[in-house]
Amino acid sequence: MIEVKDLIFSYGKDKQALHGLNFTVGDGEIFGFLGPNGSGKSTTQKILTGILKGHSGYVSLFGQNISTAHTQDFFQKIGVLFEFPYLYENLSAIDNLKYFSSFYPANQCRDIGEILEKLEFKTDFLKKPVSSYSKGMRQRVSMARALISSPKLLFLDEPTSGLDPSGAVLFRKIIEEERKKGTTVFLTTHNMLDADLLCDRVAFITKGNIVALDTPKRLKEQNSNQRVRIAYLYQGKREEKTVEIPELERGIPFRHDEIISIHSEEPTLEDMFIQYTGRRLS
Amino acid sequence: MRKNFCSLFKKDCQIMLAGKFFFVALGSLILYTLFINFGYIHYMNAELYNVYLYDPQGTQQEVSDLIHPVASLEELDAALSADTNGVGIDASSGTPAVVLYHGSEKTDNHSADYGLSLLHQGNVHTTQIVGTNTPELKQRKEMCSELLFIEIIAVGFLGIASVLFKEKQMGVIRVHGILPFKKSLFITSKLTVFLVSDLIFAALMALFNIGFHEAAGILPDILVQTGILSLVMALTGFGCTMLLNDFRQFSLAYVVIVIFASAPIFLSANTSVKMAWIDWHPFYHVYMGLKNACFGMPVTNPVYYICSACGIVILFLIVRAAFHREMGKEG
Structure with a gap:
């Protein structure tokens, strides 16, 4: 679906934002693009969506070179959720969606009412202006806008931002459903839980370079310290011990009466983010 | 499209x-x-300048309706001090003399010409009117x-x-x-x-x-x-x-x-x-x-x-x- 080779981009002469990125995204894959602020995530997404011109290197989408791909036909096949819910504040959710969907062929568009219902949008706000909506409601309308044209390739920038936990769960469920339909998802986020739960593969980008690219599981495994923490009871006392995994092959290597829990000390995706990018999540 | x-x-x-x-x-x-x-x-119909004429002997016979006659030199002075843009004409000697408060040379000449022009009724010069407005x-x-x-x-x-x-x-x-x-x-x-x-x-x-x-x-x-x-x-x-x-x-x-x-x-x-x-x-x-x-x-x-x-x-x-x-x- 997406193929990027040696992608370089500079803002002016002295400010190189991307230093030769290489990655591919397969059909129906959810690909996480993770990195701190200013790392080049947005620049990459803008190049892929055709907003930013003037890159060098090879980029293809839908099997077509990007320099010729950004036609109306291309824009009909993509959906983009921006970092912020950009909507006409004086118009209602329905009017916003009617307006934005009017640019796509009618047979390609989903039913507005149905999609808003799926996103659990409060029906009594349907005809009220967006200026009266909460951040979560605006995010729902923005997601509806991105999905309304049944895109084959979906660019999502911080999709669960501004949502409460149940809203975040709902969005993840919807993204999963889209993938099941065959939609490819390019996900840009700081939310490591979203990336861990949703992404087939993730790339860590920092200072315009991809420093790691693999499945979240393998990235964690590769950086695991091969230890487990065991909580147990012995002679009525609760104790904890950290054990190297190879030691476990011969059984629990200490005296105990009862094992309470065994936790691997595998790093989280957030630990990986900090390790690869050298930056903490804010 | x-x-x-x-x-x-x-x-x-x-x-x-x-x-x-x-x-x-x-x-x-x-x-x-x-x-x-x-x-x-x-506003644009307003007169350019008020013109005051002191002519005790009635030497000026064909004055315009826009002229304001005054009865004495004192009255002429009073009119000009109340209306400093006005033009005064003293014809007491038989020859009209313009009296006015000094502005600029160009304005004074214009005012004087305008004042003197009102001593004659009708058009002295033939003017060609351009357009029908x-x-x-x-x-x-x-x-x-x-x-x-x-x-x-x-x-x-x-x-x-x-x-x-x-x-x-x-x-x-x-x-x-x-x-x-x-x-x-x-x-x-x-x-x-x-x-x-x-x-x-x-x-x-x-x-x-x-x-x-x-x-x-x-x-x-x-x-x-x-x-x-x-x-x-x-x-x-x-x-x-x-x-x-x-x-x-x-x-x-x-x-x-x-x-x-x-x-x-x-x-x-x-x-x-x-x-x-x-x-x-x-x-x-x-x-x-x-x-x-x-x-x-x-x-x-x-x-x-x-x-x-x-x-x-x-x-x-x-x-x-x-x-x-x-x-x-x-x-």
């Missing part, structure tokens, strides 16, 4: 209605119409063209900025970057809304202030000139909105543009002040085109129309580049 344009046009009209822009334009139209019909044409119609046309020019360069310019800054603040311009339509349509739709609004304004302004019968013949020429000015100003407003960060910066640019666009033009076109460089000022030609259209003398020089078209195309290309830059900006 037509469907996309209709969607954009409908949305732009909705934003304009929500922004109460039409009320501002309507308010301006009412204000200008009241000013021309109940103010301007009456009555003085009132001339004043109406003059003021109509001036106010129309001000309205379009000021209010129209501000109008497009107010609409676009809203869209810029809402971030929706960025969304248009990924929608499947030709991005030039976004600019064209805005231009169309403001062009239509300016043309309607110009038509109503001409009909209400020049008169239905008189305006009917010159309206097409007025609309052509209004169209040129409207497109230039809408594109300039569009470009400034894309390049400047907020409405405060825009307001400053607006003041500069309005001052530099209108002040030298009005001075050169309507007073004896002539600036050598005014021929290089593009708005001067557009203003003169509009004024001449109001007087039924449309510009026929093709160079003017070629230059206008080239200017509009160049502005459009600049605006399109600025618009693409805005779509690619960070949130």
